Amino acid sequence: MLTRRTPISVTEAQKRVQSIPLKTATEIIPLEEANHRVLAKDVRAKYEYPHFRRAGMDGYAIRDTDDNDFPKEFSVLGEIQAGATWDQPLTPGTAVRIMTGAYVPNDAAKVIRIEKTRPVDGNPSRVQIMTSENKSNITEAGTDVKKGAVILSHDQEINPGGLAVLRAFGVKEVEVYQRPRIAIIATGTELLNSDAPIAPGKIYNSNGIMLKNLVEETGGRVDFETQLPDDASTIRKVLNEQIASHEIVITDGGVSVGDFDYIGDRARQADRLLFNKIKQRPGSVTTAFVQDGTLVMALSGNPGACFTGFYLYMEPLIRRYQHQSSRIRKVRATLAAPYNKTNGFDRYLRCRYAIKDGRCLVYPNGINRSGSLANLQTTTCLALIPHSTTPMQVGTETDAWLLPFK
Ligand SMILES: Nc1nc2c(c(=O)[nH]1)N[C@H]1C(S)=C(S)[C@@H](COP(=O)(O)OP(=O)(O)OC[C@H]3O[C@@H](n4cnc5c(N)ncnc54)[C@H](O)[C@@H]3O)O[C@H]1N2
Numbered sequence: 001m002l003t004r005r006t007p008i009s010v011t012e013a014q015k016r017v018q019s020i021p022l023k024t025a026t027e028i029i030p031l032e033e034a035n036h037r038v039l040a041k042d043v044r045a046k047y048e049y050p051h052f053r054r055a056g057m058d059g060y061a062i063r064d065t066d067d068n069d070f071p072k073e074f075s076v077l078g079e080i081q082a083g084a085t086w087d088q089p090l091t092p093g094t095a096v097r098i099m100t101g102a103y104v105p106n107d108a109a110k111v112i113r114i115e116k117t118r119p120v121d122g123n124p125s126r127v128q129i130m131t132s133e134n135k136s137n138i139t140e141a142g143t144d145v146k147k148g149a150v151i152l153s154h155d156q157e158i159n160p161g162g163l164a165v166l167r168a169f170g171v172k173e174v175e176v177y178q179r180p181r182i183a184i185i186a187t188g189t190e191l192l193n194s195d196a197p198i199a200p201g202k203i204y205n206s207n208g209i210m211l212k213n214l215v216e217e218t219g220g221r222v223d224f225e226t227q228l229p230d231d232a233s234t235i236r237k238v239l240n241e242q243i244a245s246h247e248i249v250i251t252d253g254g255v256s257v258g259d260f261d262y263i264g265d266r267a268r269q270a271d272r273l274l275f276n277k278i279k280q281r282p283g284s285v286t287t288a289f290v291q292d293g294t295l296v297m298a299l300s301g302n303p304g305a306c307f308t309g310f311y312l313y314m315e316p317l318i319r320r321y322q323h324q325s326s327r328i329r330k331v332r333a334t335l336a337a338p339y340n341k342t343n344g345f346d347r348y349l350r351c352r353y354a355i356k357d358g359r360c361l362v363y364p365n366g367i368n369r370s371g372s373l374a375n376l377q378t379t380t381c382l383a384l385i386p387h388s389t390t391p392m393q394v395g396t397e398t399d400a401w402l403l404p405f406k
């Protein structure tokens, strides 16, 4: 059905997507699976760190009262390996051989590095200490972290360094925000299964694998992915089933005004239509609606528009589910190579960027049609070509969005 659609600006469309309420829930997961998950609660230190006085150098531990009149000989009481403890007193004139990371005897005040000592006639129970040290070479208990301090705070995305901090305090499980469950439905009778031979008029579902990986890199969880022929009742049935079981459903294709474009019709009957035309190229057909609390984002089937639509609308939303801001960085940039096309809508041009002398330079990346896909691997940013009747001059400043993962 051909229905007149009212185009809105990209900013307004983004605002509408960003203003939908989200149901975020938390879950407890093993630390081993927590990289890049976002903490839902502060984690506090169960003990101080380090939790014992720790030697920072290999050498000899000595008492404060012996730390004078060098060179002089000491009697060596024994050896403390990392992992061992020591409970004998250090009497005057005695030292203990100690290794980096080892437990320092309570009455030792300093560790003299091995380089500052000499063996005594091959006698391992004696050592000559030649000179003192400016520093103690001992890390006092609690130097790094006090007991009860917040070691990682809520809304922080755990990274490998954070995993190390948590493991150091014996944390085995963490409470994190659930990742939004996302279904991806590609539509089009032209779509072949990946194991079918290529055939005239047919194509592979190249957007499906791209969207799945974009979603997962952003922190979403794709637990349903399919491709459907342009059959109104099948599309309606599968869409309704997935709406019932997902926070977000992404559809791809079938959203313009062709005889077999059913998604737009479905959008117009939804609980809440957010938009069904945007003043942008590529992807003016991008449509979004909310049904039973689930956001359905209908991206264009054209690969360039699908890619751009994901970054403009989905990436910030999936990040918001994780209480995180978008990883796309908006900068001022300079058009560094010609782009001569003009347009009635703002164009989000697929570009590569380079930083030179502190300036961000953007280079149009190959063929920029909505239907072209050869530049998807090498596109590192989107640059704004504002709608105009005259081409944008090389050297003009514009907005650009640096993409993550590239
Ligand atoms: N009469 C009009 N025709 C069109 C309009 C319009 O306003 N009036 N808009 C055009 C614009 S702009 C775009 S963008 C496309 C959008 O079309 P759809 O999003 O409905 O997508 P399809 O028609 O299904 O496919 C477009 C194109 O993309 C290919 N495709 C589809 N799915 C995939 C996939 N999963 N992987 C790779 N490629 C895919 C499909 O074969 C088509 O070539 O509509 C214009 N038409």
Ligand code: MOO
Binding pocket: 280, 281, 282, 283, 284, 285, 286, 300, 302, 305, 370
């Ligand atoms: O909406 Mo289409 O603007 O070319 O991708």
